[in-house]
Amino acid sequence: MKNVEDIYTLSSMQQGMLFHALYAPKQGVYFEQISCTLHRINFLGFKQAWQQVVARHAVLRTSFIWDGLDEPLQVVHKQVNLPWVESDWQHLSLTQQQKQLEAFLEADRQKGLELNQAPLMRFALMQIEPTSYYFIWSHHHLLLDGWSSSIIFKEVFAFYESITEGKDLYLETPRPYRDYIAYLQQQDLSQAKVFWQQALKHFTMPTPLMVDKHEGKRSHQQTYKEQYLCFRATTTTALKSFAIQHHLTLNTLVQGAWALLLSRYCGQQDVVFGATVSGRLPTLVGAESMVGLFINTLPVRVQISAEDRLLPWLHQLQVQQVEWQQYSYTPLVEIHRWSDIQRGMPLFESIVVFENYPVDTSLQQRNTSIEISNIRGFERTNYPLTVIVAPGSELSVRFSYDADRFDSDMISRMLGHFQTLLTGIVANPQASIWELPLLSAAEQRQLIFEWNDTKGEETSLCIHQLFETQVEKTPDSVAVSFFESQLTYQQLNDRSN
Numbered sequence: 001m002k003n004v005e006d007i008y009t010l011s012s013m014q015q016g017m018l019f020h021a022l023y024a025p026k027q028g029v030y031f032e033q034i035s036c037t038l039h040r041i042n043f044l045g046f047k048q049a050w051q052q053v054v055a056r057h058a059v060l061r062t063s064f065i066w067d068g069l070d071e072p073l074q075v076v077h078k079q080v081n082l083p084w085v086e087s088d089w090q091h092l093s094l095t096q097q098q099k100q101l102e103a104f105l106e107a108d109r110q111k112g113l114e115l116n117q118a119p120l121m122r123f124a125l126m127q128i129e130p131t132s133y134y135f136i137w138s139h140h141h142l143l144l145d146g147w148s149s150s151i152i153f154k155e156v157f158a159f160y161e162s163i164t165e166g167k168d169l170y171l172e173t174p175r176p177y178r179d180y181i182a183y184l185q186q187q188d189l190s191q192a193k194v195f196w197q198q199a200l201k202h203f204t205m206p207t208p209l210m211v212d213k214h215e216g217k218r219s220h221q222q223t224y225k226e227q228y229l230c231f232r233a234t235t236t237t238a239l240k241s242f243a244i245q246h247h248l249t250l251n252t253l254v255q256g257a258w259a260l261l262l263s264r265y266c267g268q269q270d271v272v273f274g275a276t277v278s279g280r281l282p283t284l285v286g287a288e289s290m291v292g293l294f295i296n297t298l299p300v301r302v303q304i305s306a307e308d309r310l311l312p313w314l315h316q317l318q319v320q321q322v323e324w325q326q327y328s329y330t331p332l333v334e335i336h337r338w339s340d341i342q343r344g345m346p347l348f349e350s351i352v353v354f355e356n357y358p359v360d361t362s363l364q365q366r367n368t369s370i371e372i373s374n375i376r377g378f379e380r381t382n383y384p385l386t387v388i389v390a391p392g393s394e395l396s397v398r399f400s401y402d403a404d405r406f407d408s409d410m411i412s413r414m415l416g417h418f419q420t421l422l423t424g425i426v427a428n429p430q431a432s433i434w435e436l437p438l439l440s441a442a443e444q445r446q447l448i449f450e451w452n453d454t455k456g457e458e459t460s461l462c463i464h465q466l467f468e469t470q471v472e473k474t475p476d477s478v479a480v481s482f483f484e485s486q487l488t489y490q491q492l493n494d495r496s497n
Helices: 012-022 043-056 094-109 144-166 177-185 189-199 235-243 249-265 310-325 330-339 359-364 408-427 441-451 458-461 463-473 489-496
Strands: 003-007 029-037 062-065 075-078 086-088 123-131 132-138 224-230 271-278 296-303 348-352 373-376 385-390 394-403 477-484 486-487
Touching: 003 177, 012 296, 012 330, 029 094, 043 144, 094 123, 094 132, 123 463, 189 296, 189 330, 189 408, 224 408, 235 249, 235 408, 249 271, 249 296, 249 310, 249 348, 296 310, 330 463, 394 408, 463 489, 477 489, 486 489
Parallel strands: 086 123, 271 348, 348 385
Antiparallel strands: 003 075, 029 132, 029 373, 062 075, 123 132, 224 394, 271 296, 385 394, 477 486
């Protein structure tokens, strides 16, 4: 106990992450990894800067204990030794260096972190040129959110400059994460219960994704993969200009597009997905500069009607977001308990993470002599499908998905549909939401020129007329099948009518 500085309880988000990390220890959920290339760096000064930042923030010296306890606790250590891996790769070719880096990153993820041993982070510096290094920072999400990581990097580079230039640096003493835990314990959940019960009233089944190979079944042997999409700078500018012009946030456009995609996929007009919120409420003084895990994941319920016009519908969605923010401190486990979803069923199967303060942006906007390139991030949640959107000069979208439940081709199509909906919003501001396109240009051409490659006088008919003609010809033939379910042409025609 000589090295123990403090002991206190966990936030509800920390409890959830700890549960999933212990439930599937080999899956690497909530293991985070940030890597980049550093040029013109004094590596000794860089290491000293990290040590000073860790000394400033108690949460970076925290471990977790749970065995034999009624509830888990986090333990702050007075001092920790930061583990560094250092290697010299200068003798390798550029191709070999990159291959070695990928192998190291994967091995590092597989190694994981011991949650009851501080610090829950480690570092690596691989020298690739006389003054250039690959840098890898691995840590557990239990400690930090993205906003906090950006604060950490700013402080590291500030200390680095002071160390290398031999200057003194004064930073205000940070407010400890313990204060946030105390703040959460003071919140009255009775009002939150009324709000969330009303918000989720009569919603009884999680929204199906309809592209799931094993709908609703979770595997203990999850294999996660990622796919990326980067919008062009011109498209990103158009999205931002549209949001400003119509007094909307970019996050609202993203959530609106995802809600529409879910609705189109599952054929339901009432959908729920999860959304990550910052959790830094204005009522907590100094929250914007505190370091720790503040984020929370909340259910977003969106109702869609064929009569809805796009802009009024988006404005209503934004109003809902403001209402949800008032109760963003509510533990998700309590919201689930208050809902009409049966116990044992998930409240939602997909989450949207809009990174208001992405780490790569903070690195690019640093005030330091170090040149930084090739910034990459890795994270994994416990949800089957996570949509991570990062603003910037080019809006980036990353789908992290359980490959045991989703085909890579289907995820690629879903990414394309998400892109089409977002760009369609900008191009059709006065449209009905059901008029927004879903299919990409390539898919539309395939429908018109390949699947509709008919002969004779029928080629002048619309697709629904061609379908009805086929119904008359073969009403009892199978038209569509999905796993064990089938519909004949007559049954499908009756349903579509």
